[in-house]
Amino acid sequence: MRSDLILPLILVFGSLSLSSVGGGSSTLAAMQHQTVDVHNWLTSREFVELFAISRAAPGPGSMLATLVGWKVGGWAGAAITTLSLYVPSSILCFLVARTWHSYSDRKWHAILRTGLAPIGTGLALSAVVAIARVSGAGIFAWAMAGVAAAIMLIRPNVHPLLLLAGGGVVAMAAVPFQL
Amino acid sequence: MTAPNTDAPAKITLRSIYFVFFQIGMFAFGGGLQSWVYREAVERRSWVNDREYVSGLAMSQILPGTNVGNLSIYLGLRQRGLAGAAVALAGLITVPFFAAILLYLAYDQIANNRWVDAALTGVTAVAMGLLLRMGLRSGAKGSEGIGSVVVIAALFLMVGILQWPLLLVVAGATPVSIALAWLRLRGTDAQ
Numbered sequence: 145m146r147s148d149l150i151l152p153l154i155l156v157f158g159s160l161s162l163s164s165v166g167g168g169s170s171t172l173a174a175m176q177h178q179t180v181d182v183h184n185w186l187t188s189r190e191f192v193e194l195f196a197i198s199r200a201a202p203g204p205g206s207m208l209a210t211l212v213g214w215k216v217g218g219w220a221g222a223a224i225t226t227l228s229l230y231v232p233s234s235i236l237c238f239l240v241a242r243t244w245h246s247y248s249d250r251k252w253h254a255i256l257r258t259g260l261a262p263i264g265t266g267l268a269l270s271a272v273v274a275i276a277r278v279s280g281a282g283i284f285a286w287a288m289a290g291v292a293a294a295i296m297l298i299r300p301n302v303h304p305l306l307l308l309a310g311g312g313v314v315a316m317a318a319v320p321f322q323l
Numbered sequence: 324m325t326a327p328n329t330d331a332p333a334k335i336t337l338r339s340i341y342f343v344f345f346q347i348g349m350f351a352f353g354g355g356l357q358s359w360v361y362r363e364a365v366e367r368r369s370w371v372n373d374r375e376y377v378s379g380l381a382m383s384q385i386l387p388g389t390n391v392g393n394l395s396i397y398l399g400l401r402q403r404g405l406a407g408a409a410v411a412l413a414g415l416i417t418v419p420f421f422a423a424i425l426l427y428l429a430y431d432q433i434a435n436n437r438w439v440d441a442a443l444t445g446v447t448a449v450a451m452g453l454l455l456r457m458g459l460r461s462g463a464k465g466s467e468g469i470g471s472v473v474v475i476a477a478l479f480l481m482v483g484i485l486q487w488p489l490l491l492v493v494a495g496a497t498p499v500s501i502a503l504a505w506l507r508l509r510g511t512d513a514q
Contacts, residue, residue, distance in 0.1 A: 203419025233388025259501030264381030265462035266478025292452025315445025
């Protein structure tokens with residue numbers, strides 16, 4: 145890859161790392177703006193394609209950054225954008241978590257922990273709606289989500305991979321009826 | 324570095340931390356990786372209890388960075404300090420890094436294929452369900468009292484439904500939630 149792209153890639157994705165409050169999807173618009181409009185590394189269409197691919201891949205949705213890096217600079221570009229997206233926020237998280245953990249035997253810590261617990265749960269439940277919104281989920285998807293949640297609540301030992309595969313098969317089986 | 328948990332029965336190896344997150348990265352299709360982390364770290368391995376998990380999850384979501392990346396750092400750190408945090412994160416993104424690039428190379432074969440699109444819709448729907456179940460179960464086990472239920476419902480309404488800015492909502496709701504916790508725990512010897 146061109147060596148004059150290394151620094152801009154680090155700067156763009158490093159800033160995205162520290163501004164991605166509330167999860168990776170909050171940076172989508174900024175990433176598109178920087179990579180498409182400001183630096184012209186990709187066209188708008190290419191960005192949308194990469195977004196679609198990143199959603200089909202396993203793991204965190206943030207692998208979109210990996211794909212942008214790959215498109216711009218091959219393996220080196222992919223490694224640079226991935227590391228730039230993860231390292232700054234991870235260092236911050238590590239420092240906060242270490243401080244947090246070092247006081248874990250104090251009573252005020254138990255109170256903070258107890259107070260934060262419903263916040264974590266509330267945000268996790270909100271994330272369900274956020275995924276639904278990004279993926280354009282309709283009644284059918286919500287029904288499948290409900291069934292999957294019910295199965296896991298009743299039988300916690302079912303392997304999630306089985307349910308995911310089942311969901312894929314059921315949705316494919318429904319294709320002929322959606323003409 | 325902080326001392327490891329005294330209630331941990333045995334020291335968890337870096338290799339096993341890496342492998343747990345490697346598996347999560349490999350299998351967790353469709354998003355909602357928190358539900359996988361919950362299953363592996365809380366339900367199957369008891370690395371942390373429900374309340375520690377959801378309070379760590381709250382921190383992971385409030386801080387910048389991906390939720391599940393931050394969560395893996397929190398859990399890795401809890402087990403083995405800096406090295407644990409580093410291998411947890413590395414394990415998490417090993418497979419997705421290569422899988423995303425492989426999918427890109429195969430893009431022409433999968434693009435606009437209605438069967439692929441349908442499968443992806445189904446997988447994502449199930450992932451939503453897994454996350455929903457994690458939220459309900461960890462909420463039930465990690466929080467107590469009517470106050471907690473009100474806080475959870477209020478956050479869901481403001482962030483999930485109304486899409487108000489997350490930081491603003493969290494800044495408003497956290498002090499209230501902590502005050503409720505203080506009212507409930509004062510006078511007890513909770514730690």
